[in-house]
Amino acid sequence: xxxxxxxxxxxxxxxxxxxxxxxxxxxxxxxxxxxxxxxxxxxxxxxxxxxxxxxxxxxxxxxxxxxxxxxxxxxxxxxxxxxxxxxxxxxxxxxxxxxxxxxxxxxxxxxxxxxxxxxxxxxxxxxxxxxxxxxxxxxxxxxxxxxxxxxxxxxxxxxxxxxxxxxxxxxxxxxxxxxxxxxxxxxxxxxxxxxxxxxxxxxxxxxxxxxxxxxxxxxxxxxxxxxxxxx
Amino acid sequence: xxxxxxxxxxxxxxxxxxxxxxxxxxxxxxxxxxxxxxxxxxxxxxxxxxxxxxxxxxxxxxxxxxxxxxxxxxxxxxxxxxxxxxxxxxxxxxxxxxxxxxxxxxxxxxxxxxxxxxxxxx
Numbered sequence: 001x002x003x004x005x006x007x008x009x010x011x012x013x014x015x016x017x018x019x020x021x022x023x024x025x026x027x028x029x030x031x032x033x034x035x036x037x038x039x040x041x042x043x044x045x046x047x048x049x050x051x052x053x054x055x056x057x058x059x060x061x062x063x064x065x066x067x068x069x070x071x072x073x074x075x076x077x078x079x080x081x082x083x084x085x086x087x088x089x090x091x092x093x094x095x096x097x098x099x100x101x102x103x104x105x106x107x108x109x110x111x112x113x114x115x116x117x118x119x120x121x122x123x124x125x126x127x128x129x130x131x132x133x134x135x136x137x138x139x140x141x142x143x144x145x146x147x148x149x150x151x152x153x154x155x156x157x158x159x160x161x162x163x164x165x166x167x168x169x170x171x172x173x174x175x176x177x178x179x180x181x182x183x184x185x186x187x188x189x190x191x192x193x194x195x196x197x198x199x200x201x202x203x204x205x206x207x208x209x210x211x212x213x214x215x216x217x218x219x220x221x222x223x224x225x226x227x228x229x230x231x
Numbered sequence: 232x233x234x235x236x237x238x239x240x241x242x243x244x245x246x247x248x249x250x251x252x253x254x255x256x257x258x259x260x261x262x263x264x265x266x267x268x269x270x271x272x273x274x275x276x277x278x279x280x281x282x283x284x285x286x287x288x289x290x291x292x293x294x295x296x297x298x299x300x301x302x303x304x305x306x307x308x309x310x311x312x313x314x315x316x317x318x319x320x321x322x323x324x325x326x327x328x329x330x331x332x333x334x335x336x337x338x339x340x341x342x343x344x345x346x347x348x349x350x351x352x353x
Contacts (some may be wrong), residue, residue: 033263034307040264041326042310083330084298095270095299102265111257118250122243145247147254147272170271216278219244 098169098177103185108148108167115148119199134202141197141204143219146171149197151178154205156193164188171215244283251276252291255302266301266308266327273300289344299328 018025090096122144123137152165164186166178176195178186190208197204213221239245251272258268273295280287294303303309303325310324313336323332343349 031260031263037264038307038326096267096274098267099265102262107261110261111254114250114253114257118246122246140243143243143247145250147251147275169268214278216275216282219247219279220282 096170098185103179104183105167105179105181108169108179111148112150112167115145119144119149123199137202138204139223142223145215146176146197147215151176152196152198153188154194154196158192161188161193173214174212241283241285244279244285248276248279248285248287251279259302259304259307263307269302270300273302289342293323293332293334296325296328296330297332298330299325301325301327 013019014022014027018027085093119141122140124133146168147170149168150165151168153161153163156162164178164180166180166186168176169179169185170177174190176188176190178188180186190212193208195206195208197206210223255269255272255276258272259266262268277295277300279285295301296303296308301308303323305311308326310326312322312324314320314322319336320333321336323334324330
């Protein structure tokens with residue numbers, strides 16, 4: 001067997017005999033984004049310089065070698081170190097903000113399909129539509145997760161919000177964050193607006209005023225049923 | 232500590248946890264460069280379990296970063312290295328925040344949750 005030169009051997013693909021049997025071995029192709037993000041995370045680069053120089057450029061590699069190790073942080077004393085981030089730190093780092101490049105409607109369609117399956121599992125099927133069953137469903141939907149649902153604003157005090165539809169990406173205590181078909185991320189307050197959800201032919205309405213609870217706390221909270229709903 | 236047989240008490244909440252875990256996986260695969268959504272779903276998942284005092288399966292718990300709430304997938308958001316400092320252990324590092332975790336690799340050691348006695352039948 002002949003050996004190629006070092007550089008060629010490094011970048012060459014798998015031999016043809018292995019490629020033909022790749023199904024048996026369970027070799028999968030790596031997605032495009034994975035390799036790039038992996039390299040960006042694992043290679044240490046100076047962040048200020050990285051903005052100007054592309055990653056593929058060779059000069060970056062030489063700069064990495066020249067970089068000096070960072071200075072050790074000063075001792076905080078006997079105070080016990082916190083292992084998790086505090087809420088203030090989380091807000092500062094902007095951990096939960098979605099980047100502008102990723103705000104595309106088609107990207108989140110699989111999430112909506114996943115939600116459909118989940119809601120089909122949770123609620124009883126569309127075959128029996130008796131009143132008791134519907135009532136039960138409504139109670140369950142109050143405690144269900146709405147990430148991935150398609151939501152429509154039915155009524156609102158602010159007229160510009162009306163008739164916006166989109167997939168729910170995030171739900172906070174006071175707002176829904178929807179992504180619309182025009183690839184725009186919209187933050188809609190729950191206060192003073194009424195929403196509608198469609199599931200297998202039945203339309204459920206949500207009164208935003210009474211829905212102002214954290215998404216995680218909704219599972220535990222008990223809702224009181226009222227004869228009339230005041231806005 | 233084998234649990235009693237019977238119907239599942241918090242079925243709807245377990246369904247919700249399952250959905251959120253899958254949604255976080257999907258968010259990670261659709262946009263591996265942007266971890267915000269994945270983080271948000273895992274954060275709500277954890278908040279639910281903490282409020283309701285439910286316990287996650289140990290394998291599920293180990294696949295979540297303690298510090299920054301990212302789903303850990305080997306090669307994309309975490310790295311695994313076998314090290315030996317007297318005793319062999321595997322070190323897991325979150326590539327996003329750098330949090331490290333150690334798990335001992337002891338011979339003939341079986342955790343309790345891998346024992347068939349620990350499982351509840353529904």
